[in-house]
Amino acid sequence: MKSGKTMRSVKTASVVALVGALALAGCSSDDGDAGSGSGESSGSVDATIEFQTGLAVDDTEAQALKELAAQYEADHEGVTIDLVPAGEDYEANMKVRLAADDAPDIWNTHGWSVLRYGEFLLPLQDQPWADDVIPSLETTMVTADGEIFAMPTNIDISGIIYNADVLKDAGVDPAGIDSWDDFAAAADKVNSDTVSPVYIGGKPLSAAVADRVVSGTFNDNQLTEMTDGTFVSSAYQEMLDIIHSWGEAGYINPDYSSASRDDMAKALAQGQAAFEFGPSLLFDNALSFNPDVNLGFIPMPSNTGGPKYLVGGERTAFGVSKSSENTEVATDFVNFLAENVTDLAAASSSPPGLTTGTMDLGPIQPSFDEWVTEANTPVVPYFDRVYLPNGSWDAMQVTTDSVITEQASTADATEQMKTTFDNLYGQTK
């Protein structure tokens, strides 16, 4: 009888442990002390540098990196640069590795060199390229103390991306779009059974729209309030109202809920989309589907009476782990990449992140010349990177998606965003 009870207790304990472990398996951290790098201490010629590129294996920028790494290895006997391409879950993997004290020697900071990765990276402001960082990147890449944690190979500048042929066929002059009313009028003209005025690649890309439109619904005082930790609901809801009005008017692609980034690029390349909002990477993707497509971009209208603006910021930037056993070699390799910034920027069809680089934007060059070089359009930083606490991106994505799919009113979605903002802001204090 006693042993039966014991057995039942053991069984119950096993069930409890098993069920609990299954439920919580993804929620734990590893406090291991694994180091990084596998070579000898800094200064040694024998070093293997693990480099998480944050780029897909077939990315043109990754190909350029591969060539430069081979060149560096040839010039530095004993040094191996282990380029690791990124998967879909690059950001999550990096967070897990940082939590486990298992950082790679070099990694792509993709816009988060200060806010997310700063505490793990070696300050690089004393490196020869540090004074050449493009001024518009300084807001997000240089700390108040003058520290810089990554070398930007390029800069992401875009506004409203358009297919020039689609607009021309509908008789729309993109340069004449000065307000969101103008934008709606243009969308009306191009709207047809075969063309979606606004094409969004589903929930994951919905935040890219919000993040660009929202800079034009906040005035300077409201931005200061956000910086001080007060969420300005009215301005955020104004952004959601604009996007919601596109959905109501039937401007957004009907396959929104199942569309992907590739679908966005394909629609732009094949003339099934007139306007899109996203990183300049979209140009590369669209050109890979149709090298002859005529693309361009225009600045975003402002709703606060301010000037039209472009949105830009850190895109690809490489930082060195301060826990690396090969910091000197890793830093030297990053410096070598800085010397070749023109090649890296050209491979990504983006302007270089350093003033020492020269530009070759291919088919996008005319838009860049018109709006950046000649019109000197102000370039504002990504809203979420400056005015929202780290970790807000998902909430921005979900709230925008809720409004587009009519799952929530713009007021409810704004309230949801405010809750996230307050929680995350409290967490970062």
Place this chain on the structure above:
Amino acid sequence: MATTRLKTTQRTRGYRAKTHRGSGLINLLYIPALILFAIFMVYPLVSGIGLAFTDWNGYSAARSFVGFDNFSRLFTDPVFGQSLVNTFIYGVGSMILQQIFGLGLALALDRKFRGRTTARAIVYLPVLVSPVIMGTMYYLLLQYNDGAFNEIVVALGGDRVAWFADSGNAVAIIVAINSLQFMGISMIIYLAGLQSIPEMYYEAASLDGASTWHKFRYVTVPLLQPAFATSIVLNLIGGLKLFDIIKILTNGGPGYSTNSVSTLISITYFDNQNAGYASAMGVALFVIILAVTLVMNKMLGRKQLEA
């Protein structure tokens, strides 16, 4: 007589000593499995519970103790509430569909006919496929443009349907695909149960003039109680933990409307960078699954005794 008893006692003691030595060896053989279980199950469980009392962001060295804040937030968070409701819909909905189709298929494929083994293999095959692949296959089939379902709708003269645009549709599709994938498990469990029922009960029922329905109702169903218990609990737990298919098909959208607690934990941990709160959700899910499992085991165990 006394000598015989002594010899018997010595033999018994010798047997017990051997058995004891044998069980000692067997207990030693448990150790590797126990070590692995402790490292990969118990440690994450205990560590996860500890994290639930912090405000850790999931990667930084800094974290503070916040007491029960994360747990109290669970009661006021509408997103967690909706995900909890969805979790029960996925769990109970999938479990019901899997029992209906699993039992139906088991009854059909228990009969002798040509191609029976092939038919069983076809029904079971999706179980062997990763849920990620299953989800991706259906994602492609249900796509708005170029999806096979919409091509059929258009060929029949209808308009394309955005299958995942409505949260109700999306939840129903997730339940259906999950059930379709795992009904093979129920079928196998019921087939094993059916084959363990002695033929003489059916013969006796036939002699008493029982119809096919009566044989099913009064012979098959009562004697399948152990199979019901196993299948229901397994499928219910599987449904309550549903993750991969949701991640692939809707990623929790539209909005948060199709999230299960599992997918919400992932989003809260990695995307919202709130590992402490995500861990509190994990603890809540653990308690819920444990409670459901214990209740179901008790209910179904009693049924078995009655049967």
